[in-house]
Amino acid sequence: MAQFLLQRLTISLLVAVTVSIIGFSLLRLSGDLAAELAGEDATAEEIAQVAKSYGLDRPFHIQYLDWVGKALQGDLGRSLFTNEPVLELITTRLPVTVQLATYSLILALLVALPLGVLAAMKQNTWIDRLALSIAVFGQAIPSFWFALLMILFFGVILRWLPISGTDTWRHFIMPTITLSTFAMPQFMRLTRTGMLDVLESDFIRTARAKGLSPMIVLWKHALRNAVLPVVSLAAVAFGFLIGGSFIVESIFAVNGVGFLALESIIRQDFPVVQSIVVFISFVYIVLTLLSDLINAQLDPRIRLN
Amino acid sequence: MTNDTANIPYSDESILAVRGMNVDIRVPAGTLHAVTNSAFHVDRGETLCIVGESGCGKSITSLAVMGLLPGNATVTADVLKFEGRDLLSMSQKQLSALRGNRMGMIFQDPMTSLNPVYTIGNQMQEIYVRHGKGNAAQAKDRAIYLLEKVGITAAESRLGQYPHQLSGGLRQRVMIAMMLMNDPVLIIADEPTTALDVTIQAQILHLLADLQKEFNMALILITHDLGVVARIADRVAVMYAGYMVETGSSDEVFNAPMHPYTQGLIDCIPIPGKTERGALLGSIPGIVPALVGDQEGCMFRNRCDFAQEVCGTGIIERKALGEQRGYRCVIGPEQAQANLQASRAQAAVAAGE
Numbered sequence: 001m002a003q004f005l006l007q008r009l010t011i012s013l014l015v016a017v018t019v020s021i022i023g024f025s026l027l028r029l030s031g032d033l034a035a036e037l038a039g040e041d042a043t044a045e046e047i048a049q050v051a052k053s054y055g056l057d058r059p060f061h062i063q064y065l066d067w068v069g070k071a072l073q074g075d076l077g078r079s080l081f082t083n084e085p086v087l088e089l090i091t092t093r094l095p096v097t098v099q100l101a102t103y104s105l106i107l108a109l110l111v112a113l114p115l116g117v118l119a120a121m122k123q124n125t126w127i128d129r130l131a132l133s134i135a136v137f138g139q140a141i142p143s144f145w146f147a148l149l150m151i152l153f154f155g156v157i158l159r160w161l162p163i164s165g166t167d168t169w170r171h172f173i174m175p176t177i178t179l180s181t182f183a184m185p186q187f188m189r190l191t192r193t194g195m196l197d198v199l200e201s202d203f204i205r206t207a208r209a210k211g212l213s214p215m216i217v218l219w220k221h222a223l224r225n226a227v228l229p230v231v232s233l234a235a236v237a238f239g240f241l242i243g244g245s246f247i248v249e250s251i252f253a254v255n256g257v258g259f260l261a262l263e264s265i266i267r268q269d270f271p272v273v274q275s276i277v278v279f280i281s282f283v284y285i286v287l288t289l290l291s292d293l294i295n296a297q298l299d300p301r302i303r304l305n
Numbered sequence: 306m307t308n309d310t311a312n313i314p315y316s317d318e319s320i321l322a323v324r325g326m327n328v329d330i331r332v333p334a335g336t337l338h339a340v341t342n343s344a345f346h347v348d349r350g351e352t353l354c355i356v357g358e359s360g361c362g363k364s365i366t367s368l369a370v371m372g373l374l375p376g377n378a379t380v381t382a383d384v385l386k387f388e389g390r391d392l393l394s395m396s397q398k399q400l401s402a403l404r405g406n407r408m409g410m411i412f413q414d415p416m417t418s419l420n421p422v423y424t425i426g427n428q429m430q431e432i433y434v435r436h437g438k439g440n441a442a443q444a445k446d447r448a449i450y451l452l453e454k455v456g457i458t459a460a461e462s463r464l465g466q467y468p469h470q471l472s473g474g475l476r477q478r479v480m481i482a483m484m485l486m487n488d489p490v491l492i493i494a495d496e497p498t499t500a501l502d503v504t505i506q507a508q509i510l511h512l513l514a515d516l517q518k519e520f521n522m523a524l525i526l527i528t529h530d531l532g533v534v535a536r537i538a539d540r541v542a543v544m545y546a547g548y549m550v551e552t553g554s555s556d557e558v559f560n561a562p563m564h565p566y567t568q569g570l571i572d573c574i575p576i577p578g579k580t581e582r583g584a585l586l587g588s589i590p591g592i593v594p595a596l597v598g599d600q601e602g603c604m605f606r607n608r609c610d611f612a613q614e615v616c617g618t619g620i621i622e623r624k625a626l627g628e629q630r631g632y633r634c635v636i637g638p639e640q641a642q643a644n645l646q647a648s649r650a651q652a653a654v655a656a657g658e
Contacts (some may be wrong), residue, residue, distance in 0.1 A: 201417060202412060202414060202418045203417060203418055203419055203420040203421070205373060205412065206412065206418045206419065206480075207420065208373055208401075208404070209371060209404055209405060209409070209410040210404065210405035210431070210432040210435070210484075211401040211402060211403065211404035211405035211406055211436060212401070212405070212431065212432075212435055213401065213435075214397075216431075221420050221423075224422050225420070225421070225422060298422065299421070299422055300421070300422060300424075300467040300469070301421055301467070301469050304467065304469075304470065
């Protein structure tokens with residue numbers, strides 16, 4: 001187990017370094033930052049001056065090392081727009097994003113796991129088809145449109161729920177439903193196929209030959225084997241919910257990291273954008289590591305090899 | 306169908322008694338008659354071997370007894386009694402109270418038959434506790450006792466191990482020990498050595514035979530290895546294409562096989578010291594026919610050297626040669642023995658060339 005952990009940590013560290021280099025260079029490859037910052041009518045002299053004041057005239061690797069060095073000390077630079085420290089900008093917006101992502105993931109799993117298990121047990125019946133229809137609906141419907149429909153129906157017509165902000169738990173209901181509707185189908189499908197595979201396997205026949213009750217066979221012997229891929233997917237999906245909820249955050253005016261990223265891209269606030277890109281990559285790295293550890297806990301073949 | 310198996314006697318003491326059992330499986334192409342008019346029984350302390358090649362209904366027969374067939378299978382029988390109780394009228398709940406408790410089953414592939422994510426100890430204790438035999442601590446003691454019985458060293462430390470940490474032979478020993486946890490009266494072993502190394506096969510079979518004697522259980526061994534049958538069977542049932550084509554005591558069947566299929570199977574066994582090195586081993590050409598839809602006549606006629614026109618029509622009646630002994634063929638016993646001698650003589654001539 002210790003060896004497994006060390007191996008995973010080393011890989012994570014290598015990925016983190018690679019990702020930070022890519023994240024840092026992508027922004028610089030996207031165009032001349034100094035020219036963008038100086039404005040459309042700026043002269044060559046003015047552009048050179050902007051480049052100098054932001055350190056953009058130095059060689060690329062110096063810029064990178066300088067940025068990494070400061071980042072390791074918690075200094076991600078300042079926003080060009082508000083002049084606030086970038087770290088502070090991100091950390092103040094992170095809790096609400098994480099909160100929303102967590103609710104959405106939990107809701108998605110709470111619906112997907114039982115539905116997937118049920119669909120597998122009742123394969124090719126109307127229950128199975130209903131579950132698949134729900135999955136297709138969730139995958140096909142665009143999030144922004146679904147969000148707008150909900151706002152129209154529950155917010156404007158019925159006036160049951162607030163349509164923007166994050167002041168109370170009621171504000172979270174519609175954004176959570178929107179995000180989990182998007183995440184749920186893939187969990188459901190993976191649970192269903194996983195269960196179908198496992199239910200066919202020899203050790204399930206053994207469990208039944210032991211006279212175990214159908215509930216024990218299903219929840220103890222089958223599900224634990226079937227959820228292994230779901231755990232990996234959930235980690236990726238959680239990262240996506242944190243980093244990819246731009247649209248949902250802006251529709252419901254949730255002042256989170258996604259919203260900040262969107263604002264900063266529009267304002268060409270490059271220190272913020274670059275930090276968010278790298279930050280979200282790190283979130284993925286941590287989540288992947290976490291899912292590996294959970295899977296190792298669930299499956300001794302991973303843990304003990 | 307006229308039922309010519311209903312009158313074969315069995316004792317009230319029989320652990321398992323089956324008469325006139327049919328298993329039909331619904332498949333997209335129609336109905337597959339996997340087992341037709343099957344009859345066998347097994348008493349305490351007795352070993353019954355069901356033999357035949359792949360796809361002839363041996364495993365389906367055992368799964369039908371255990372109540373483990375999938376939902377698209379239908380079992381009907383005149384008699385299907387376990388310890389005197391009718392299995393067909395039992396609910397799934399009543400059946401599962403017997404499974405793993407009074408009757409145990411050992412499967413073909415030990416590599417996949419144990420759950421990879423639970424320890425050996427967990428899986429062994431579970432079957433004991435589920436059937437209300439005692440608490441976890443008592444289950445642990447029993448598990449250690451049985452692991453030692455099946456020849457596993459360092460039994461206590463094995464309890465904490467996972468299946469993937471054990472070899473195939475060890476896993477099959479664990480399966481056997483697990484199925485013995487509740488002191489069953491019947492063990493069904495479905496080709497328990499097919500997936501194992503040849504050197505391990507004999508060990509596992511000896512182990513099963515020893516345990517069967519020690520615990521005075523009824524053992525049904527399903528195999529396609531007649532060499533094994535000759536060594537450990539009390540009685541033999543030969544299956545072909547869903548039919549039990551020949552039944553009898555081990556001695557009777559081996560000394561005077563009546564059905565051409567049984568004769569062919571027996572002549573396929575190489576005999577150490579008698580079968581010459583490099584000599585051609587016997588074989589039965591052809592494959593088991595598909596069993597979808599209604600069938601007429603003898604299923605073996607397309608592969609049979611002695612097939613006649615009459616073999617293709619109607620139902621081949623069972624010829625009774627004694628209380629238990631019988632076979633399903635149009636050829637009478639004297640002629641069957643003459644045919645056997647003739648084909649053996651022919652084979653000897655061919656080998657001498």
